[in-house]
Amino acid sequence: DKARYLNHWEDSECLARVGRCLKGEARLWLSEWTSTTRTWSNFKLELKTLCPRSVDVANILYSVMCTESDKFSTYAEYARKSLLKLRIVKGLSSELLTAIVIRGITDPHIRASAMNAKLTPESVVEYLSNYVKCGVSQFNFH
Numbered sequence: 001d002k003a004r005y006l007n008h009w010e011d012s013e014c015l016a017r018v019g020r021c022l023k024g025e026a027r028l029w030l031s032e033w034t035s036t037t038r039t040w041s042n043f044k045l046e047l048k049t050l051c052p053r054s055v056d057v058a059n060i061l062y063s064v065m066c067t068e069s070d071k072f073s074t075y076a077e078y079a080r081k082s083l084l085k086l087r088i089v090k091g092l093s094s095e096l097l098t099a100i101v102i103r104g105i106t107d108p109h110i111r112a113s114a115m116n117a118k119l120t121p122e123s124v125v126e127y128l129s130n131y132v133k134c135g136v137s138q139f140n141f142h
Contacts, residue, residue, distance in 0.1 A: 004040065014040040057089045070106045075128035078104065083121055097121045107134075 004014050019030055035042055064085050072078040082101045098119050105111040110131050119127055
């Protein structure tokens with residue numbers, strides 16, 4: 001809205017420019033957007049209705065709890081991406097963050113080793129970067 005005001009853009013100009021700024025699902029939605037009234041105001045209204053107003057912490061926790069390390073190329077990548085999601089949820093202790101990440105490690109030896117290492121969210125990614133997945137190397141620890 002600020003750019004529209006400062007540059008005196010019409011609706012068509014705003015819609016053309018915003019299309020280059022959108023990514024992912026928002027960009028796909030715009031390309032498929034069918035409306036009898038393609039105005040800037042209508043665009044903002046319809047796009048906002050698709051965006052949740054608050055973070056669904058239950059969904060984030062459920063998603064991370066259902067994620068396992070075998071879906072990632074490395075254990076460190078699994079831990080890093082899980083922690084990124086978990087940090088959105090306020091109020092989780094460091095101990096709980098680490099326990100949730102370790103719970104999703106599918107290799108029982110690596111999971112046990114990580115549990116015994118008394119890791120923190122700050123150290124778990126680096127610790128797991130020492131392990132490679134089976135099939136990548138003959139040894140699990142390098």
